[in-house]
Amino acid sequence: MRFFQQKQHPHLSSYLAITVISAILLTLSACGDSDNNDNTSNNDATYDITVYNLTNGQPFTPLGIVVHDSAYMPWQLGETVTMGLETLAESGDPSAFLTEANADSAVVMSTSSSNGPFGPGNSETVSITVDHAASLQLTVASMLANTNDAFTGIRNWNIGELAVGDSVSTMARVYDAGTEANNETAGSMPGPAAMGEGFNVVRDDLDRLAVHSGVVTADDGLLTSALNESHRWLGQAAKVMVTRTQ
């Protein structure tokens, strides 16, 4: 209403007045669409993302979640990882990983789960709402806390073509970030089995991303390991389920 009063202001030239009125009409017209839908865009899509911890002895750190299109590439096997992913894989803190994502023009939104780490047999669900596009992809990453630099996750998973009510799930393998030697010592792993160091900027491993070969543990002969056989896993460590609810 303030703009309508302005249009009647005596000091405005007629040209300006017409311009302003045109702009107002365009603005009102654009607003009208959302007003008809109770202020929610009819293009919103809501996804419930659930990660199940399928390990026996590895707490998962808070989930780093990124929704994006195919131009975003969070990691690639055989390549070095970013500082943000190194931080996530060594300390469990996803914030630097998410900051990097937000700087990428292909990223629609990013978030993390808010309930802290979650252990074997537990799951964590995060609900996100974004503007729908058929090109939407999902990336999720979480550290296995009782390791030097192992993380599980999925990347570039197509979710944009899910219809409302559809649910899909996939299994996630474990990666070795390749940024920290897998010595399994108590001083080098942040999880409850060790309570040691998290992130360290030194890269003293192969410095390329690999499929993780698993932990060795003291029970299998690595006597300096703070881990035991209960901390092992084989291949896949997580199930990721996505349900589109809107």
Place this chain on the structure above:
Amino acid sequence: MTGNTRSTARNGFRKHSLALALAGLTTAFAASATQAATWDVTITNLTNGNHFTPLLVTAHDHDTHLFQVGMPAALPIEHMAECGHLDPLLATPEVGAIDADTIANPATGLLAPGASTTAMLVTTETHLSVVAMVLPTNDAFLGLESQHIPNEAGTYTYYVNAYDAGTEANDEVLMTAGACSYTDSGMMPGAPGMDAGTNGTGVATADSNAMIHVHRGVLGDQDTAGGNSDLDSTIHRWQNPVAKITVTVTP
């Protein structure tokens, strides 16, 4: 799918067959969802040194789950995973008795490393589950979980993980006498390769993950007369997948 709904579907099929015979309906109608298909389901043991107990191969609808990874194991799954017993599963409404699309024990016994067996199902259903215990373990089982099977003719291949039922400590100690019971707190019921040790003192206490989860593998050791484990670390370990399942669909 419950037994009741299942029989409804079968009755529906019979009615359609009757209608076809009497009225000579069009091909399009004959291809409706109740048309039975034949599934030749071949299971191959991909492990180096593990046997599979008698397999359960069953077709069902999309709402039926014998088990779900990340969820607790139902009691009949615990019986299967700890002792290889299938009778409790065959008594559930989800599976029902042995019939045209529920086959038990197609290998007529254990399935050895490298061996294959085929179960032929005739079914109007859409999803397939396959389970069997992995020996020698405490409660490992191979599981194909409610897999959708296309209705187009063809051969479809699935690779299957070993899961831990989450119901028994992985102590890796072999039973030396008595019958296997799901109420045992530990103990593996048998090592069919006759390649296990004795007098293991026990590897692990109860699982930290009480849900069905990806099995972390067995540890084993190289002490055949003692040590923690009765398993042999050079024979009884595996990597996933542990089984290959091919389904050849003939509509």
